[in-house]
Amino acid sequence: MSKQLTRRGVLKSGAVVGAGLTMPTIFTSSAAAYTNEPKGGTVTLGFNVPQSGPYADEGADELRAYKLAVEHLNGGGDAGMMKTFSSKALKGNGILGKKVKYVTGDTQTKSDAARASAKSMIEKDGAVMITGGSSSGVAIAVQGLCQEAGVIFMAGLTHSNDTTGKDKKANGFRHFFNGHMSAAALAPVLEKKYGKDRKAYHLTADYTWGWTQQASIAAATEAKGWKTVKNVLTPLATTDFSSYVAPVLNSGADILVLNHYGGNMINSLTSAVQFGLRDKEVNGKNFEIVVPLYSRLMARGAGKNVKGIFGSTNWHWSLSDAGSKAFVKSFGEKYGFPPSQAAHTCYVQTLLYADACERSGTFNPCGVGEALEGFKFDGLGNGPTEYRKEDHQCFKDVLVVKGKENPTSQFDVLEVVEVTPRAQVEYKPDHPMFKGGSLGKCNPGA
Numbered sequence: 001m002s003k004q005l006t007r008r009g010v011l012k013s014g015a016v017v018g019a020g021l022t023m024p025t026i027f028t029s030s031a032a033a034y035t036n037e038p039k040g041g042t043v044t045l046g047f048n049v050p051q052s053g054p055y056a057d058e059g060a061d062e063l064r065a066y067k068l069a070v071e072h073l074n075g076g077g078d079a080g081m082m083k084t085f086s087s088k089a090l091k092g093n094g095i096l097g098k099k100v101k102y103v104t105g106d107t108q109t110k111s112d113a114a115r116a117s118a119k120s121m122i123e124k125d126g127a128v129m130i131t132g133g134s135s136s137g138v139a140i141a142v143q144g145l146c147q148e149a150g151v152i153f154m155a156g157l158t159h160s161n162d163t164t165g166k167d168k169k170a171n172g173f174r175h176f177f178n179g180h181m182s183a184a185a186l187a188p189v190l191e192k193k194y195g196k197d198r199k200a201y202h203l204t205a206d207y208t209w210g211w212t213q214q215a216s217i218a219a220a221t222e223a224k225g226w227k228t229v230k231n232v233l234t235p236l237a238t239t240d241f242s243s244y245v246a247p248v249l250n251s252g253a254d255i256l257v258l259n260h261y262g263g264n265m266i267n268s269l270t271s272a273v274q275f276g277l278r279d280k281e282v283n284g285k286n287f288e289i290v291v292p293l294y295s296r297l298m299a300r301g302a303g304k305n306v307k308g309i310f311g312s313t314n315w316h317w318s319l320s321d322a323g324s325k326a327f328v329k330s331f332g333e334k335y336g337f338p339p340s341q342a343a344h345t346c347y348v349q350t351l352l353y354a355d356a357c358e359r360s361g362t363f364n365p366c367g368v369g370e371a372l373e374g375f376k377f378d379g380l381g382n383g384p385t386e387y388r389k390e391d392h393q394c395f396k397d398v399l400v401v402k403g404k405e406n407p408t409s410q411f412d413v414l415e416v417v418e419v420t421p422r423a424q425v426e427y428k429p430d431h432p433m434f435k436g437g438s439l440g441k442c443n444p445g446a
Contacts (some may be wrong), residue, residue, distance in 0.1 A: 002300065003245065004233035009357035020208070034364045035150035036128045043098040043363065045070070045277030045350070046105065046127030048118050049156065053109030054160060054236060054263040055134035057297045058342040062076060062132060062156055063104065065333055065343035069350035072330070073100045080330040084323040084379035089358035096357055107133055109236070118142045122149050126381040128363050129154060134262065135236075136160030136209035143172035150445015152365045154349040157342045159261075159293055160211035164393035166436035171365055171443055173372055173392045175385075176345050177425070180433050182292050185398040185420035187220035189310060194255065194288055196225030201253035203244055203268055204231040205260050214259045217292045226291060229253045236269070241268040245275050254282040256288045265291060266301040266385050273305045294401055297340045300412040304414060306314070306403030315344040315381055315397045316416055323381040338411050348380045352387075366442040390429040392439065398425050 038044070042234040045405035046386075047066045047148050050382035071317025072080045075092035082090050091267060114133065121127040130146050131154040133139040139158035147169040155163060155174040159182070164174050204210040210233070218228045234244055245268065248256055256277060260268045272278070273288055280287040289381050291298075294311035317328045317338035327347060331339040339347075356371035357363055372387040382396040400418040409414050427434070 006445045007108060024254050026278055033432070033444070036126045037100055038125045038128060038361075038363055041096065041098055042101050044127050044352075046118060046121035046125065046130040046132075047102055048105040048107055048114060048121065048130055048132040049346075050109045050134050050138070051104075051106040053107075055109045055261070057301070058134035058157060058262055058265075058340065059107070059132075059293065062134065065331065065339060066094050066102065066131070066350060067332060067345040068331060069347045070100045070102055071377075073350070073354050077334070078326075078330055079328050080171045081323045081380055084326050085355070086353060086378040087355050087359070088216055089355050090351065091358075091444075095354045096361070096363065100354070103127060105132075107135070107138045107142075108436045109135050109138060111137050114138040115141050115145050117346050118145050120147070120366045122146075123153055126157055127151065129353050131353070132156040132346065135207070136163055136212075137207045139174075140167045140208060143167065145422050145439070147171045147443055148445045150365060152353060152368050154348050154350065154353050159213065160209040161216065161433050162208050162301040162437075163213075164391045165434035167208075168391050168437050168439050170369060170392075170439045170441055172226040172392075173349075173352075173369075174388060175349050175387075175394045177273050177312075177314050177396075177398055178393070179209070179216040179292070180427060180431070181398050181425040182213070183216035184222035184425040184427075185400050185418070186217065186290075186292060186310065187224055189400050189418055190290065191219060191224040193310065194285075198285070199229050199252050199283065200226055200255045200257050200290075201229050201248050202231040202257045203241070204233050204257055206235050209261070210218050210234075212433065214257075217237050217257060217259070217435075219231050224298055226255075233237055234264070237262065238264065239267055241336070242275070245266070245277070248272075248277065249275065250282075252282070254285045255288045257291060257292065259292060261293055261295075262298060263301070265298050269302050269305050269309075282353050295341050295416060296338070296411065296414055297342070299403060300410055302403075306349040307405050308381075308403055310400065310402045310417070313414070315341045316399055316401065316412075316414060317344075317411075318416060319381065321381060321383065323379045327381060328378070344381060351380070352377075364444055369442045381427060389428070390439075391434065395422050395426050397422050
């Protein structure tokens with residue numbers, strides 16, 4: 001569908017049914033319908049988050065943020081980051097004048113369950129956009145479904161290179177950063193702190209995120225002179241990591257890299273500390289642990305074990321820019337504690353989708369997609385940001401953090417040690433770690 005076509009207004013016409021979906025909107029210049037064109041005075045969004053499973057804590061915070069975003073879009077509350085967002089298209093009267101409603105699903109941190117819940121929200125509830133997830137395996141599966149169904153997918157927390165690499169889709173967009181960007185930000189800090197001559201042992205979650213995160217951090221640290229001694233894959237359902245940590249003691253490694261997230265990271269780090277790794281000296285060096293991808297929720301769950309451990313994060317509630325302060329205030333007043341990076345990402349994705357609808361004048365996914373491609377914005381908590389047209393990946397500054405030595409509360413567990421500029425983490429669309437996929441064409445669902 002051409003840009004000229006998707007930017008035009010719409011005329012209501014008779015329903016066109018395809019793949020079990022009612023699609024009643026027809027464009028003025030062509031008999032081209034799109035999935036779930038909103039009827040009446042409301043529009044429905046689908047929030048698909050892990051309400052059970054190892055990433056359930058992240059999912060709960062995502063859902064809080066989604067509900068807050070809906071409140072702000074409908075004119076309630078203090079408007080949050082709508083006040084600081086560089087785009088001024090949002091008016092607090094819903095989206096394109098329609099009140100925003102939402103339905104929710106439980107991904108269970110399982111791809112099949114996530115697809116099933118997203119499919120139900122699209123086909124039964126009439127969701128015009130799906131968003132959410134705290135697992136890249138889930139995100140990739142649901143992104144593929146949304147491409148097939150003809151709706152926009154605004155990815156939640158997904159860090160695998162593949163989401164906007166070999167598995168990218170025209171209907172999918174990611175605000176969160178990725179494994180390659182984490183590694184590009186973290187490796188120079190690790191070199192400065194721990195030196196060049198280090199031997200690293202990796203424990204890696206056995207799915208798309210873990211694979212690409214490990215490959216990224218290994219490549220970046222090896223370029224700094226480190227040697228990767230071994231990489232061991234661990235099932236996502238693992239809760240007891242003692243059998244994986246024990247072999248590290250006799251491996252000759254002097255650094256353990258935990259390519260784990262959520263409850264997995266809490267459990268593996270706890271096991272490593274219980275084995276006394278942080279108290280050992282190997283190769284004449286203090287043994288160290290690195291967690292490439294951090295969240296405040298993980299750090300809080302791991303407690304004192306995170307002190308001094310380096311990692312990266314997409315956003316942190318302690319940032320002092322106007323957008324971050326506005327969001328922290330809104331979220332804190334509503335829920336009584338600061339938001340996580342998962343909450344921030346999901347809130348922002350909801351606003352970005354709504355803004356793209358307003359700017360394009362349509363809910364047609366192809367018009368919305370065109371409004372997002374190449375979109376440059378500010379005021380949403382990460383500084384100047386761009387949704388790159390070639391792969392639908394957002395590029396912005398990346399935070400390097402470490403566990404705080406003297407936290408003042410259960411929420412004050414991470415400190416930002418460096419804000420890595422976008423130029424340092426940006427890469428070309430044909431970078432080897434992102435090859436193999438094609439966006440294809442937008443699918444409006446007709």
